[in-house]
Amino acid sequence: MTEAGKPGFSDCNNATLRRAARSLGRFYDDALAPSGLKSTQFGLLFQIHISDEPAMGAIAEALIMDLSALGHTLKPLIRDGYVETFPDKDDRRVKRVRLTPQGQAKLDEALKLWSVAQRQFEDKVGAEQAAKLRAALDAVADLDLGMPTVAPSS
């Protein structure tokens, strides 16, 4: 039992990360509320915006999210007319995504609200610190913490 301190406590990297995500998510959500978009939807629209009619798989990969989850998350945005999809010319399995004019307009609107929240956040923690944190988070996200028992035989 005396294994040098509690085995767990709030040392869980994942739990800490989720907690922060809930907290920050709420903050950004509040800021974006006037636009009617959630912070997740804003992020998704933005990702589509900076990509060139990306395939769903490409978006999912960029955001490190499950393809089916992306499909589900996309539905409200399609329903509300912010996004539309169309089949790839060369591969009918591939479905590409783009913003509609309304989607573009909504994104522009949301960007203004977002920048306020973003600035407010960075004022609190410092731009330097924030950038460092994002870098660390990106590093974590891109870590290859894949499945176990994977021995690169060759």
Added chain:
Amino acid sequence: MTEAGKPGFSDCNNATLRRAARSLGRFYDDALAPSGLKSTQFGLLFQIHISDEPAMGAIAEALIMDLSALGHTLKPLIRDGYVETFPDKDDRRVKRVRLTPQGQAKLDEALKLWSVAQRQFEDKVGAEQAAKLRAALDAVADLDLGMPTVAPSS
């Protein structure tokens, strides 16, 4: 430097945080899979475990999550017999929560799986770095990025 142009890009602290959360969440989920618990459920059981028959509100506050969300998240755990609730002796509005024996056993089981994932993660990023990251995330989570237009009038 940022590409001196786009107002946003992936500079969104929230988007970056969520992305990392999805990535890491998946990793911990995979590790905990054999126990049948999700990483979120594990975290919740643990929080209950380290508290003393906490009231729902207390748990929600500790985890920075919406009280109703907590209620929802708790349901599967109650249904599966890992957790049980009971009214507070002095205030019947308050509902307290505790682990059942099975819940305790399940937590013990999951802790073993968790520690493997935790170690694996810290081996990758370094315990130092991980601790620093958690500290930063806790700081962000506890930031008082509250509601706007708050004038300390009276």
Added chain:
DNA sequence: CTTAATTAGTGGCATATGCCACTGTCTGCG
């Protein structure tokens, strides 16, 4: 002691995410 204001949870509704099974497409082989 009644009544208003406050507090703790619940339930409904909507989005966020993931996994799995399944359906079209494509591709590589024989």
Added chain:
DNA sequence: CGCAGACAGTGGCATATGCCACTAATTAAG
């Protein structure tokens, strides 16, 4: 060419989270 296997998405199911409206219970007034 024709079929097995890889690939991209879809749909169903389950959990995660939040907000809002509402109820029950406690406390603060008067």
